[in-house]
Every structure is written in C-alpha cells, then in structure tokens.
Amino acid sequence: MVALVIALALFFDFTNGFHDTANAMATPIATGAIKPKTAVALAAVLNLVGAFLSTEVAKTVSGGIIREGSGGVQITPEIIFAGLMGAVLWNMITWLKGLPSSSSHALFGGLIGAAVIGAGFNSVNLETLLQKVILPAVFAPLIAGLAAYVCTRLAYALTARHDPETGSKLTQKRGGFRTGQIFTSSLVALAHGTNDAQKTMGIITLVLIAAGTQAPGSGPQLWVIAACAFAIAIGTYAGGWRIIRTMGSGLTEVKPAQGFAAETSTASAILASSHLGFALSTTQVASGSVIGSGMGRRGTTVRWGMVGKIALGWLFTLPAAAIVGALTALLVKTGVVGVLIAAIAGSGAVLFMFFYSRKSAVSHQNAVEVEEAGQAVRFAKKKAMARARAKAKAKAEADAAANNPKAAAEAPTAAANNPKESQR
Amino acid sequence: MKWLELLTVGGATLVSAAVVVTLYSLGVRLTAIAGDADQPSPGTKRSLAYACFGLCGLAVLFGLYLIIPYFSK
Numbered sequence: 001m002v003a004l005v006i007a008l009a010l011f012f013d014f015t016n017g018f019h020d021t022a023n024a025m026a027t028p029i030a031t032g033a034i035k036p037k038t039a040v041a042l043a044a045v046l047n048l049v050g051a052f053l054s055t056e057v058a059k060t061v062s063g064g065i066i067r068e069g070s071g072g073v074q075i076t077p078e079i080i081f082a083g084l085m086g087a088v089l090w091n092m093i094t095w096l097k098g099l100p101s102s103s104s105h106a107l108f109g110g111l112i113g114a115a116v117i118g119a120g121f122n123s124v125n126l127e128t129l130l131q132k133v134i135l136p137a138v139f140a141p142l143i144a145g146l147a148a149y150v151c152t153r154l155a156y157a158l159t160a161r162h163d164p165e166t167g168s169k170l171t172q173k174r175g176g177f178r179t180g181q182i183f184t185s186s187l188v189a190l191a192h193g194t195n196d197a198q199k200t201m202g203i204i205t206l207v208l209i210a211a212g213t214q215a216p217g218s219g220p221q222l223w224v225i226a227a228c229a230f231a232i233a234i235g236t237y238a239g240g241w242r243i244i245r246t247m248g249s250g251l252t253e254v255k256p257a258q259g260f261a262a263e264t265s266t267a268s269a270i271l272a273s274s275h276l277g278f279a280l281s282t283t284q285v286a287s288g289s290v291i292g293s294g295m296g297r298r299g300t301t302v303r304w305g306m307v308g309k310i311a312l313g314w315l316f317t318l319p320a321a322a323i324v325g326a327l328t329a330l331l332v333k334t335g336v337v338g339v340l341i342a343a344i345a346g347s348g349a350v351l352f353m354f355f356y357s358r359k360s361a362v363s364h365q366n367a368v369e370v371e372e373a374g375q376a377v378r379f380a381k382k383k384a385m386a387r388a389r390a391k392a393k394a395k396a397e398a399d400a401a402a403n404n405p406k407a408a409a410e411a412p413t414a415a416a417n418n419p420k421e422s423q424r
Numbered sequence: 425m426k427w428l429e430l431l432t433v434g435g436a437t438l439v440s441a442a443v444v445v446t447l448y449s450l451g452v453r454l455t456a457i458a459g460d461a462d463q464p465s466p467g468t469k470r471s472l473a474y475a476c477f478g479l480c481g482l483a484v485l486f487g488l489y490l491i492i493p494y495f496s497k
Contacts, residue, residue: 053492131426143434150438151445158449161456173456180448180480187487194491260448265441271490272436276429 002211004343005077006204008084010231011350013200015091016103017047017235020196022243023100023266023286024188027259030248033178034185036239043189044237050193051201051229077207078332079114081339084203085346086110086325090317092353098242098250098362099313102281104199105133109321116322117329137314140280141288144269148289151261152296159257177256184263191270192282193232200228241362246310247287252294252302261296262289284314444483451476 024046025039034042087106094101108129115123159172201220204227208214214221220228248254254262266282266289273280287310294302328346331338454473458466 050491135430139430139434143437146434147438147441151441154442155445155449158446159453159456161453171456171459173452173459176452176455177448180477183481183484187484187491190488191491257449261441261445264444264448265437267487268441268444269433269437271487272433272440275490276433276436280433 001077001081001339002207002213004339005081005084005207008081008088008346009200009203009207010227012084012088012091012103012107012203013197013228013231014235014238015088015095016196016200017044017232018238018240019091019095019100019103019235019243020192020282021236021239022247023282024185024192024263026244026247026286027254027262027290028178028181028185029244030254031178031181031256031259033181033256033259036244039185040237040239042186044233046186046189047193047197047236048229048233050190050195051197051232052225053190053194076118077210078339079111079118079329080203080207082114082117082328082332082342083107083111083325085328085342086113086321086323089324089346089349090321092350093320094313094317095240095242096353096357097309097313098246099310100243100247100283100287101310101313101317102137102283103196104281105137105314105317106321107199108133109318110325110328112318113322113325113327114329117326117333133318136280137284140269140273140284141291143280144265144285144288145292145295147265147269148262148292149296151265152258152293155257155261156297174255174257177260180260181256181263184260184267187267188263188270188282188286189236191267191274193229195270195274195282197228197232200231201225204228242357245362246306247290250303250306251287251290251310252300254290254293255297258293258297258300262286262293265289265292440483444480447476447483448480451480 021040021043025034025043028034029036029039084107087103087110090101090106090109091103094106112124112129155177159174161172201224204224205214205220208221208224252258266286269280269285269289270282273285291302291307294300328342331342331345451473454469454476457463458469458473460466463469
C-alpha cells in the first residue's frame with residue numbers, strides 16, 4: 001500500500017508539472033520570446049532547482065480543510081491513495097480538455113471526497129474550505145487580472161511614440177519586452193517549483209510516517225525530495241502543450257508587452273500571496289493575468305467563451321475530484337481486492353486518456369502559432385523551392401548545353417544568381 | 425475572514441507589478457529614443473535605459489530573495 005501511494009504521489013507530481021508548465025511558459029512561447037522546447041526545458045530545470053531549494057514542508061497536506069487528529073479523521077494511506085486518485089484523474093481530464101485548473105484544488109477535492117467516505121461530512125471543515133479554496137478561486141483571477149490590465153495599459157502608454165508634428169508612429173522597440181519575459185517567466189517557474197513539489201513531498205512523508213518507517217515530525221528524506229523534484233521536472237519538460245495552447249493563444253492574442261505585463265503580475269501575485277498569507281493558486285493567477293492583459297491592449301479580443309469554459313472547469317475541480325476520491329475510497333474500504341481494482345481502473349483510465357489524446361496530438365510543434373515559427377517555416381520552404389528550382393535549372397541547362405552551345409554560355413550567369421536566391 | 429490580508433495581497437501585487445512594468449517600459453522607450461537617427465545624446469539615453477533595466481533586475485533579485493527560504497529566515 002505504501003509503495004502504491006508513493007508511486008501514485010509521484011505520478012500526481014508529474015501531472016502537476018505538466019499541468020502547470022503553461023502558467024510560466026505559455027506567454028513567452030506565444031510571443032516567441034523563448035522557443036517552445038527551450039522554454040519547457042528552462043521551466044523543468046527551474047522547477048528542479050526550486051524543489052531542492054525549499055525543503056520547508058507543509059505540515060498538513062490538507063491545510064486544515066479536513067479535521068485531522070482527535071475528533072476528526074485519522075489520515076491513513078488509504079485516504080491519501082483515494083484522494084490522489086481523484087486528483088490525478090481530474091488533472092488528466094482537464095489536460096485532455098486543455099483547461100488550466102489548479103492541481104492543489106484537485107488534491108483538496110480528492111482528499112475531501114475520501115475523508116467524507118472515511119469519516120462522514122463532519123470531517124470537512126467548511127469554513128476553512130471557503131477561506132482556502134472558494135474565495136481565493138474568485139479573487140486570484142480578479143487581483144491578477146486587474147494588475148495585468150493596469151500594467152498592460154501602462155506598458156503601452158509608456159512606449160507609445162508619435163512624431164509630435166506629423167503624428168506618425170516612431171520606432172517603439174516593443175520587441176524589447178521579450179527579453180524581460182525570459183526573466184519574469186523564469187521567476188514564476190522557480191516559485192512554482194518551491195511550492196508545488198512541496199505538496200508531494202509532504203504527502204509521501206506523511207505516508208511514511210503513518211506506515212511507521214519514519215519518525216513522526218521529521219522532515220522529508222533526501223530520496224523523497226529528489227524523487228519529487230525529478231517527477232515535477234520531468235512532468236514540466238513533457239509540457240502540457242494543450243494547456244499551453246489555451247493559455248498562449250486560446251484566451252487572447254499575446255504580444256510581448258502584454259506577455260511581460262501578464263507575467264510580472266503573475267509573479268508579483270504569487271510572491272505577494274505566499275508571503276503575506278493569503279494563498280492563491282498559481283494557475284488561477286496566471287489565467288487571470290492573461291485575461292487582464294488581453295483586456296488592456298486595444299484591438300485585442302478576449303475569447304469569453306474560453307474564459308467561461310475555464311471558469312466552469314474551476315467550478316467542477318473540487319466536486320469532480322471529490323467524487324472520484326470518494327469512489328476510490330469506497331473501493332479501497334473493501335480490502336486488498338478493492339485496492340487492486342482501484343489501482344488497475346485508475347491506470348487504465350490514465351492510459352485511455354493518454355491514447356485518446358494521441359488522436360489529436362498537441363506538441364511543441366503545433367501548440368502555439370508563433371509569428372516567427374511561421375516565418376521560419378516559410379523561409380525553409382522558400383529555400384527548398386529555390387534549391388529545387390536551381391537544380392532543375394542546372395539540369396535543364398546541362399541538357400541544353402549538350403544540344404546548344406549558346407545556352408551553355410548563359411549558364412554561368414544563372415548559376416551566379418542562384419546562390420543569392422537560396423540565401424534569402 | 426481575512427479581508428485585510430486579501431486587500432494587502434491585492435495592493436502589493438498591483439503596486440509591485442506596476443512599478444516593474446513602468447521601469448521596464450521606460451527602459452524600452454529610452455532604447456527606442458536612443459535608436460532614433462537624429463538623437464543628440466544617444467549615449468545618455470542608452471545608459472538611462474540600462475539603469476531602468478538594472479532596477480528591474482533588482483526587482484527580480486528581490487523576488488528570488490523571497491522565493492528562497494534560506495534568505496528569508
């Protein structure tokens with residue numbers, strides 16, 4: 001059981017990683033600040049570093065939402081297993097739909113469902129639930145959206161340059177925001193690593209303590225830290241391209257200045273919330289920032305249909321994960337066979353979703369239509385065509401030269417033109 | 425309810441993001457100005473721009489300071 005929970009926890013960490021790559025890297029990928037592959041590699045490394053940097057483990061996995069200890073639920077490996085199952089399956093479903101949704105809320109939901117089955121509705125602390133999940137879910141996008149809106153307006157107002165006499169536009173160099181994006185998005189990725197790998201470390205440590213293999217009250221062991229760090233890094237590198245597509249181009253078109261404003265808002269919101277005590281979800285902050293920056297630039301439309309879909313996804317995160325968690329908890333209660341059935345059904349569902357996703361694969365090649373990528377493709381085509389044309393010409397000339405000496409004299413000039421063409 | 429904390433977080437987010445974006449935008453604008461053809465003192469403008477970017481870099485370092493618990497404690 002303990003091994004099973006650890007494996008599932010690591011897989012949850014992995015889904016968490018690829019679910020949240022988009023938070024940091026969707027906008028720089030969309031504006032072409034960083035190439036897609038480089039971006040996810042950078043995010044992966046930063047997540048890895050972040051996971052090792054901070055070993056301060058959240059003492060309670062559930063953050064007080066479930067009443068633990070005396071008068072509440074004894075958190076057992078079974079409940080954690082059921083909760084993780086709910087979280088993992090919900091993460092997979094939202095990934096398949098390309099919806100950014102909070103991994104921690106899915107984890108909370110799964111644990112709540114499992115605890116309700118294990119110990120009844122009394123075990124859930126409704127006030128804490130309201131304070132830690134529902135209110136932040138409303139305010140995170142609002143705060144980040146407002147900040148991103150203001151910042152986008154500021155960025156555009158400050159860099160707008162018109163000739164005072166003619167009124168024509170002067171060079172604005174807004175592409176300069178791309179460089180800034182690299183730093184702000186890296187900051188978001190690092191912050192994510194320090195926060196989210198912690199959750200899994202906390203869970204595994206809790207399980208080890210519950211199983212009696214580790215002294216109560218001790219911190220996570222080194223192999224747990226390393227395993228979690230690598231799980232989240234690999235997950236990040238795998239890249240949730242579907243979610244990146246939603247965040248990078250599904251909500252609104254993102255230009256460098258907007259992307260910079262959005263990421264700065266995301267980074268500030270995450271740092272402010274984690275240091276001033278009102279925890280906000282990274283995913284919800286990042287989504288709010290993108291929407292806010294979309295509203296801030298004139299001539300940009302925000303696709304409210306997509307926003308509605310995402311909001312609906314957030315609304316369902318907790319109950320859906322809770323239901324899966326509860327069902328798993330019911331199965332697990334029946335004994336070893338139930339655990340086996342749950343494990344097999346769970347991995348079956350994950351595999352099914354993975355193969356289903358292959359039908360319409362989204363990868364780094366087609367996640368976001370980047371201006372520059374499009375140009376690169378066109379360049380390549382032109383080059384290839386020029387080369388093909390040159391070849392055909394050379395061949396025709398060679399043929400012609402065999403027949404006609406006059407054409408042979410023209411051939412060198414044609415050959416002199418060809419290199420230029422292919423260099424373009 | 426922690427309304428005060430919520431307000432603090434919202435305010436801090438807004439102010440810090442706005443400051444960083446303002447500085448960076450000024451930097452971008454100054455770079456653009458320095459790049460103009462008929463600019464009398466491109467050197468000054470350019471160094472001012474770099475000063476702006478440098479301040480943004482300080483903000484990023486402050487973010488790192490907040491992220492890494494080793495420093496905050």
